[in-house]
Amino acid sequence: MEKLLVIGSSGLLGQRLTDLGKDKYEILGTHNKHSPEKESVHLDVTNKENVISVVQRFKPDVIIDTHHLPNADYCETHQRDAWRINVEGTKNVAEVAxxxxxxxxxxxxxxxYDGEKIKQYTEKDKAHPINYYGKTKLMAERVIETLNNDxxxxxxxxxFGPHKGSIVAKxxxxxxLIQELRHNKEVRVVRDQYNNPTYADSLSEFLFALLxxxxxxxxxxxxxxxxNRYDFSIKIADIFGLNKKLIRQINSAxxxxxxxxPKKLALDISKAERATGLVGLSIEDSLKKFKASL
Ligand SMILES: NC(=O)c1ccc[n+]([C@@H]2O[C@H](COP(=O)([O-])OP(=O)(O)OC[C@H]3O[C@@H](n4cnc5c(N)ncnc54)[C@H](OP(=O)(O)O)[C@@H]3O)[C@@H](O)[C@H]2O)c1
Known part of the structure; x- marks a missing residue:
């Protein structure tokens, strides 16, 4: 069995990867500030010696790195931290890999991507981030490409997806949304930000298939x-049987x-679908699977 190191197994995606991958790989997960319930080792990506020592001991075939400094607003106002963790931390792990x-x-x-394109973005479109979080992630991508490894x-x-404990910072x-609506709280949700929401289990399966x-x-x-986020919220309320009247639509301003x-981030996933033979999930199927998993 191949060995897989999951960096950030205390986070949402990291948890799903370690759960779903256990019959495919011998897995070691890592945490930084939040020790998860399951076995994992401490690893801080900003400390290269720490990365070397974990990799030297476990000898993984594959490293899936889910670490980031989350929250675009926090990154915008804490740019030095965002650079250190999102760019320099990634460089450390990529070099050790x-x-x-x-x-x-x-x-x-x-x-x-900048969100100005009317059609879907493909991987060939020019990346042009408009916030600092996006800039650090793109810079991390450039570092990985420059190293020219696999x-x-x-x-x-x-x-989104199930996660255990008080692990995830945000x-x-x-x-x-489900938590707030279950507590009968009114929520304000933007109507003018568009994305492709992604079920963490589906992303995990795509990653395993690509590997x-x-x-x-x-x-x-x-x-x-x-x-958009408002329409997504209505679908969530529908599938989970929650009160839609508590959802108030607003504009980002x-x-x-x-x-x-970015205004409209619509991503074309045909390259990943062709490469894996998998198909992306609809919102309804994603939310139904999510509900069933809770
Ligand atoms: N969540 C989204 O909506 C979204 C959207 C687009 C892309 N992504 C990308 O998807 C990936 C996973 O996201 P997620 O939502 O699963 O993340 P998450 O729940 O916020 O978890 C982040 C993980 O990173 C770890 N981490 C943070 N700083 C670290 C450091 N200095 N050294 C080592 N580990 C560190 C955290 O560990 P501790 O908690 O133990 O400190 C945690 O396990 C990220 O790379 C993110 O950029 C996420």
Whole structure:
């Protein structure tokens, strides 16, 4: 069995990868500030010696790196931290992966695109981030490409899925919405930001399939449908049987967010579908699977 190191197994995607991959790989997960319930080792990507020592001991064939400094607004106002963790941290892991001949899988974001294109973005479109979070993730991608080792970059968006414990620093949007509506709280949701929400289990399956088929390079890997946050919220309320009247639609300008948000991030996933033989999930199927998993 191949060995897989999952960096960030205390986070949402990292948890799903370690759960879903256990019959495919011998897995070691890592945490930084939040120790998960399951076995994992401490690893801080900003400390290269720490990365070397974990990789030297475990000897992985593959490293899936899910670390990031989350929250675009926080990155906008804490740019030095964002650079250190999102760019320098990635460089450390990518270099160590190269030193020990591990395949390196990096999770990037739809925020590397500017959101001005009317049609769907393909991997061939020019990346042009408009917020600092997107800039750091794109710079991390460039570092990985320059090292010229075997890598997969998966650009994803608005992740959601089951997660355990008080591990994730900020709840994923759908998880937060369900929590608020269940407590009968009114929520304000923007109508003018479009993405392809992505079920973390589906992203995990795409990553495993890309690895199994020995693919390399950059792939958009998101859910099949593009919709604005308000419409997404209504679908969530529908599937979970929650009160839609509590959802109030607003425009982004009303939120005064420090980080600019791209208007319409619609991603074409046909390259990943062709490479894996899988198909992206619809919103309805994603939410039904999510509900069933809770
Ligand atoms: N969530 C989204 O909507 C979204 C959208 C687009 C792209 N992505 C990308 O998808 C990936 C996974 O996202 P996610 O939502 O699963 O993340 P998450 O739940 O916020 O988890 C992030 C993980 O990174 C770890 N981490 C943070 N700083 C670290 C450091 N210095 N050294 C080592 N580990 C560190 C955290 O560990 P501790 O908690 O233990 O500190 C945590 O396990 C990220 O790369 C992100 O850029 C996410």
């Amino acid at each position: 190269g030193m020990y001949s591990c395949k390196y899988v990096f999770i990037s974001t739809d925020n590397v 890598f997969i970059i998966a650009r994803t968006a608005v992740l 709840l994923p949007f759908p998880n937060w 199994k088929k020995s693919r390399s390079g950059t792939f958009n890997v998101v859910g099949k449908e593009n919709l 009303e939120l005064n967010q420090p980080a600019k948000r």
